[in-house]
Amino acid sequence: MNILEFKNVTKNFGGLTAVGNVSFEVEKDSIFGLIGPNGAGKTTIFNLITGIYKISQGEIYFQNHSIHGLQPYKIAQGGITRTFQNIRLFKKLTTYENILTACHDNANYGILDTMLRNAKYKEQEAKLHIKAQELMEILGLSSQKDIIASNLPYGMQRRLEIARALALNPSLLLLDEPAAGMNPDETIKLMELIKEIRTRFGLSIVVIEHHMDLIMGICDRIMVLNFGRKLADGIAQEIQENPKVREAYLGEEEEHC
Incomplete structure (x- = not known):
């Protein structure tokens, strides 16, 4: 069962396409990773889910109900909460x-x-x-x-922001770069905390993160964005082995004979 569904979602800002025809599903009780280079459209997707931005095309479904056009407070009351890249x-x-x-x-x-x-x-x-x-x-x-x-x-402060989000009794928790600014030891502890939160609260979680060890260590599935479009999705091993991901995200080019 999917708790969140993105169906052919596009977000335009004037002549710029920040998110282009993106589709994906987040399974209930799973941890879903969202990665990609800076400016790939990751936080824009969070802003679309939470109603901060309105979609240009497509549909977003949460627990089988369309949330397109709802005000942010209504979406939060419905069971979606988030943290921010810049702590608030x-x-x-x-x-x-x-x-x-x-x-x-x-x-x-x-x-x-x-x-x-x-x-x-x-x-x-x-x-x-x-x-x-x-x-x-x-x-x-x-x-x-x-x-x-x-x-x-x-x-x-990062932990406190997560605690505040959990106080709202969400069904879906969106974490925007929760490990930003943390040292390796803090990141490892955060990984264990996120897994514990999923189990203890019966939550589904979507994580944006640049710490690849964290993403690969906790996520059931991962989607890669590049220039606002879906480049790949799959389990951690599939993402690690995908040559297009290595080229776009890790800066590695495929060798040509």
């Missing part, structure tokens, strides 16, 4: 406050409940605080609970 946190809030703020998207009490601080408000607030604590523990952030987000080490 509430810089002046603590780690705990960042996560708790995201958790509040799941609250269903009203203004009157808040003013009266009645039983409904107190019960839900207690559950949200427990969830925030659990996410900190899972993401290895408990020791950073009271640290202002802007003061966190870079790798911890």
Whole structure:
């Protein structure tokens, strides 16, 4: 069963085709990798999935329902959340406050409940605080609970952004270069974390990443983009052995007799 389907999707910016007639499927509960040279259209695809950009042609289906034309907040409420290549946190809030703020998207009490601080408000607030604590523990952030987000080490900021995305209870998590700026040891730990998140939360995950060890180590399938068009897709071994991928992505040219 596919959780996400791209069908002949094109995105034009004036005379520039950023994504050209791209089709692919992401299976439920899988980790799907999206790779390609800088400017290949990877982040544009994320922006199309989340409704930040509107497609020029084609269709996008999430859980068998078209999400073409929906506003970003509707898509997020429907179960798709993401992180960004450039980290976007509430810089002046603590780690705990960042996560708790995201958790509040799941609250269903009203203004009157808040003013009266009645039983409904107190019960839900207690559950949200427990969830925030659990996410900190899972993401290895408990020791950073009271640290202002802007003061966190870079790798911890990345983890915090993932925690905030998970707070929204997604079915599909989009990770845009989660290992950017991390050292090799941090990257290895992130690989294990992503696999744990998939299992623990029953998620499907799409990852954009330049760290090939990470992509090859965690992804069930991988798609390669080049100049906005699909160059190849398959399992890790197929991608590694594809001469067109080596030429376009790794800068290797095929030998001609």
